[in-house]
Amino acid sequence: SPRFIALCPTTLSSSSSGRADEEEQRLRSDLRERFLRTLLSMTDKQVEFNMHEKVRVRARFGASDIDVLNFQVSDLETPLGVQREALLRSQDVISCSFEL
């Protein structure tokens, strides 16, 4: 998607050798696989989201889009009540934590 390309500026330049490209691609895929597995293990868990202005909310994690712009969550516990289904913009989130 265009958003994905915008968020993933390639550091591969045409002048670098093919070997270096391959090495960089391998590193990228290894780091990315680990991240995707983290998201997988987060699925269906109670996650605490630490947002701006020291706002903390809890919710059950569902999924993230590929470019990590939104998180889909269920039973979001907000100061105004529980929201059954919600999307959190990742730009509003500083960190999130859960237990394995």
Place this chain on the structure above:
Amino acid sequence: MLQWSDRSPQQWREFVNQEVCVTARDQQRFEGRVFTVDPVSASVVLVSFLEHECPSVKVILGHAVTDVQILASGTEETERRMKSLFLPDRTQVLSK
């Protein structure tokens, strides 16, 4: 120094398996061992092993990271422990 989200996969890879302190926006600090840095969002995944408790995982979104300091180096054992939390066991026997 290059902004965290503009660094290269090689630079991120150097933090994997290290005990670090991540400083985020609003001067919040997070400590733990780096499992990975997402190459798309530059988000850092930290794992903390606490005695008699479940391992806890923190994801600090790349856009909020301002600084990452290495506190201590990891070992093969710490790398193996982290991997066993997330990665499927590749050595499992699939047929008898």
